[in-house]
Amino acid sequence: MKNTILLIITILLFVGYATYQHLDKPKTAYVELQKVFDGFEMTKEMSVDIEKVQKVREMQLDTIGVRIEMFKRMLNTQYNPALVDSIKRKEYEYYLKKQSYDDDMATLTTTYNDKIWKQLNQYISDYGRENKFDYLHGAAGNGSIMYADSSHNVTNEVIAYVNDKYSGK
Amino acid sequence: MKLLLTLMISIVANKFTQRYSTAILAILSLLILGCGQSALSPQEYVRWVDSDNSGLVKYKELNGFKITSKLIPSEYIAIKETYAEHKEFNQETYNKKLKEVSGQYNIYIQLAPLSGNKSALRKDLASADDYYYRVEYFNFLSESDVHLIAGNDTLQCALSNFENNYEITPFNNWQLVFEKPTQPLKSDLKFVWDDQALGLGRIRFNYNIEDINNIPTITF
Numbered sequence: 001m002k003n004t005i006l007l008i009i010t011i012l013l014f015v016g017y018a019t020y021q022h023l024d025k026p027k028t029a030y031v032e033l034q035k036v037f038d039g040f041e042m043t044k045e046m047s048v049d050i051e052k053v054q055k056v057r058e059m060q061l062d063t064i065g066v067r068i069e070m071f072k073r074m075l076n077t078q079y080n081p082a083l084v085d086s087i088k089r090k091e092y093e094y095y096l097k098k099q100s101y102d103d104d105m106a107t108l109t110t111t112y113n114d115k116i117w118k119q120l121n122q123y124i125s126d127y128g129r130e131n132k133f134d135y136l137h138g139a140a141g142n143g144s145i146m147y148a149d150s151s152h153n154v155t156n157e158v159i160a161y162v163n164d165k166y167s168g169k
Numbered sequence: 170m171k172l173l174l175t176l177m178i179s180i181v182a183n184k185f186t187q188r189y190s191t192a193i194l195a196i197l198s199l200l201i202l203g204c205g206q207s208a209l210s211p212q213e214y215v216r217w218v219d220s221d222n223s224g225l226v227k228y229k230e231l232n233g234f235k236i237t238s239k240l241i242p243s244e245y246i247a248i249k250e251t252y253a254e255h256k257e258f259n260q261e262t263y264n265k266k267l268k269e270v271s272g273q274y275n276i277y278i279q280l281a282p283l284s285g286n287k288s289a290l291r292k293d294l295a296s297a298d299d300y301y302y303r304v305e306y307f308n309f310l311s312e313s314d315v316h317l318i319a320g321n322d323t324l325q326c327a328l329s330n331f332e333n334n335y336e337i338t339p340f341n342n343w344q345l346v347f348e349k350p351t352q353p354l355k356s357d358l359k360f361v362w363d364d365q366a367l368g369l370g371r372i373r374f375n376y377n378i379e380d381i382n383n384i385p386t387i388t389f
Contacts, residue, residue: 042370042371045371046370046371112370115368115369115370116370118231118232118368118369118370119231119369119370122230122231122232126230165229166373167359167373167375168227168229168238168359168360168372168373168374168375169375169377
């Protein structure tokens with residue numbers, strides 16, 4: 001009888017200690033940031049917006065390019081100093097516009113990315129809080145996390161969560 | 170009425186300990202909540218629309234701002250305007266007001282900083298110009314950045330009214346009106362705002378068709 005009680009107490013102590021150890025462990029997981037970024041609906045929408053702007057600008061540049069080409073063909077048939085001037089002016093215009101568009105596009109992409117990350121940071125932190133994580137690591141492939149067991153990967157759950165939040169449901 | 174019934178059912182359910190009676194009663198209460206529309210008095214109606222249970226009030230916290238979006242039924246506006254005019258409910262005025270505002274979707278946005286007592290217009294300003302830009306944006310430019318998606322229709326904002334309360338309150342109200350399309354709504358209503366002033370990016374709020382269809386009627 002005594003032995004049985006002792007055994008039960010030992011088991012209880014062991015279970016209690018194991019539970020304490022388990023509860024005391026911080027709850028952690030990691031997300032693959034690039035995957036979350038690419039799977040985020042806002043990123044997809046912004047990419048479409050950027051593409052639209054890019055297409056309009058390409059068309060504007062193409063118009064200047066076609067005119068330059070036309071002038072060059074005219075010059076091939078008959079030399080005209082005024083035409084040479086026009087070609088030079090148009091080529092300069094093309095160069096300036098292209099440079100300005102490229103700079104603009106870089107700024108636009110950075111601005112969009114900033115806005116996307118602002119929302120992502122908020123939603124991922126909401127996800128961590130709601131799911132009672134102590135740490136949620138971001139694996140960006142830059143050495144911030146060198147190894148983690150894939151069972152701790154919550155990327156897909158996070159993508160679903162951030163898209164739900166973004167859609168404002 | 171629905172809530173009272175549900176409450177009564179829950180109380181009865183607690184008294185019975187049998188396994189099945191509790192389950193049956195829980196299902197019954199769900200059915201009562203889920204079925205059809207109820208009728209509310211004008212005051213109850215306003216309280217219901219303002220409550221989180223209505224599904225018409227949505228929140229988002231972003232970049233230190235709390236953004237609240239409320240889909241306001243025309244009846245709500247008509248009730249409020251009737252009270253503002255008569256200080257009590259007057260059905261004739263109500264009907265007149267309702268006729269004026271029906272055919273619109275109204276979205277009320279509230280912008281509030283999550284901390285501090287400055288208004289949304291003054292939160293995290295880089296310069297004084299920033300403040301003037303925000304004022305200009307919400308008063309004149311923002312209209313083209315908001316739209317409502319109703320099925321296949323993308324509705325442009327017909328009227329935008331931003332309340333600059335000059336720091337009297339730590340939040341700003343922004344009322345948006347969209348013209349309703351002629352065909353009835355068959356899918357969720359999606360509000361989209363492409364913010365260009367607070368650095369928030371694209372903000373979306375989704376109103377479920379079920380919640381819209383379950384808006385109660387008004388009894389007089």
